[in-house]
Amino acid sequence: MVTRDPDAKRRQLVQAALAEFAAHGIAGARIDRIAKAANCSAGLVYTYFGSKDDLFSAAFDSLIETVLEEAPITPDDLPEYAGKLFDGYEDHPEVARFLTWHRLESDPDRAPNAAAIASTADKIAAIEDAQRRGVLPEHLVPAELLGMILQISAVWTAATPEFGEAVAQYTRADRRRVVTDAVAALIRP
Amino acid sequence: MVTRDPDAKRRQLVQAALAEFAAHGIAGARIDRIAKAANCSAGLVYTYFGSKDDLFSAAFDSLIETVLEEAPITPDDLPEYAGKLFDGYEDHPEVARFLTWHRLESDPDRAPNAAAIASTADKIAAIEDAQRRGVLPEHLVPAELLGMILQISAVWTAATPEFGEAVAQYTRADRRRVVTDAVAALIRP
DNA sequence: CGTTGTCAAATGAATATTCATTCAATAGGC
DNA sequence: GCCTATTGAATGAATATTCATTTGACAACG
Missing domain, CATH: 1.10.357.10 (Tetracycline Repressor, domain 2)
Incomplete structure (x- = not known):
């Protein structure tokens, strides 16, 4: 079975969000697609990030961190x-x-x-x-x-x-x- | 009363579309807002342009024409x-x-x-x-x-x-x- | 001149779908 | 058993698109 690992799931979601937002922007991005790419339900996105905009913001922060390194x-x-x-x-x-x-x-x-x-x-x-x-x-x-x-x-x-x-x-x-x-x-x- | 002038209406719609698309992009643009800015109904957009994408394309062509001059x-x-x-x-x-x-x-x-x-x-x-x-x-x-x-x-x-x-x-x-x-x-x- | 027929322009009210968001219920690990 | 992660099925608000109907301009005709 898949063992639960909230931190890993969060990272998966951010990665999926980066790809989705890069491809379609905020307005064009679909929460469903992000959730599917991260192997979870759309609802979970809201448990972790609260809203689409907040998810975008989290993805942005993560990207900046990577790029600056x-x-x-x-x-x-x-x-x-x-x-x-x-x-x-x-x-x-x-x-x-x-x-x-x-x-x-x-x-x-x-x-x-x-x-x-x-x-x-x-x-x-x-x-x-x-x-x-x-x-x-x-x-x-x-x-x-x-x-x-x-x-x-x-x-x-x-x-x-x-x-x-x-x-x-x-x-x-x-x-x-x-x-x-x-x-x-x-x-x- | 307002006399009908299809060419003028078409230009109005393209102008309104340029502003709306510049502000929000394709996915974020709202046909309703464009129609309201051009003083007509949303349905009329489809009479003239057929679809949102086609309207974007028409606005793009118009912009290129202006910019090149x-x-x-x-x-x-x-x-x-x-x-x-x-x-x-x-x-x-x-x-x-x-x-x-x-x-x-x-x-x-x-x-x-x-x-x-x-x-x-x-x-x-x-x-x-x-x-x-x-x-x-x-x-x-x-x-x-x-x-x-x-x-x-x-x-x-x-x-x-x-x-x-x-x-x-x-x-x-x-x-x-x-x-x-x-x-x-x-x-x- | 008026009347009327015609056609394109324009409306506004459906339609039908898409989508973000919520939440009660369930399952996993300790 | 308890806490948290997770689901999956609503919900409900937007929103693109369609279409039957109305309106306006104009010209043919009496």
Whole structure:
């Protein structure tokens, strides 16, 4: 028999929710599908999470935790940092989709994720430090540079189908080089 | 009394649909709200468009038509082109939202928008031509450069709430300069 | 001029389904 | 036996879609 394990069930539900929300967003997600994917009833979702929105929020927090662990910033080699972000998007396309749904759909009154804010502040500080050490040009504003790197890394995930036609034959290595080259150009002294 | 004017009513419905879909996406949009905003009954939407998905598609086509007319590419001054795109996003934030919903939600089996594909090809050709005339460095691949410019222009619309905290005090002029400077750095010989 | 026939535009009230959420009842492990 | 996890069957509110009917414009006709 299956032995009961509430923590494992909770994790299963979060995993299933991540996949469902990444695919369909909040409005398009179906609690039934999430429950079925986690091998339980829809009712159990409410025992654990209370509501669809709360489940989305829990899934988001879990995703942030995972994402922040991978891809630590390497301020001495920002092109490679962007490349690592690119790798993350390629290997886990559902992450970018989920984050996009989050930006579009989540309740703006909800408190923003504290870990994400702290991590952003850390990255900006790391860039400032690299400037002080002379490995990055002084004229760049750290927060702006960081924002630009994040955006550039996602250039291929954000491409429209219409644009995709123009680059259909690109290999993954090609796409990665486009990202790292762009960041290299940005930080050229 | 209100005189009947089917073309005007159709345009009203498309306008209302654009606003509703930009705000809530396909799954979150409500036909009732669209009909009310266009001063007609929900049934009329089906007389004109047949289904929610078809209405979304019609709204998308209309948006593309509008967007392509504004912001013609200026290959001799790409930083300013990016600035113009930035202006468009700032003045019409619903456009970026709508396009994002489109990327996430629209049926991949639907035929891509031919005008958008043609326009992309035109822009790439314009960049190639500028390279031939010597106003742009040869080492850049036109399609890649175009994709990068489009992505960079949208850097602020794609910023997460968490990142937004780091740049809350930025003025619009600041944000625009970040965009144009980045494109200038990209095309530096 | 009025009357009337015709057709498209438009309505509003069903229809029928989908879905989040609740809850009383059951089962598992200690 | 007791506590918690879990179920599965309601519930009830939305909501997309259909359709029989009404309304408005317009032109043919007397």
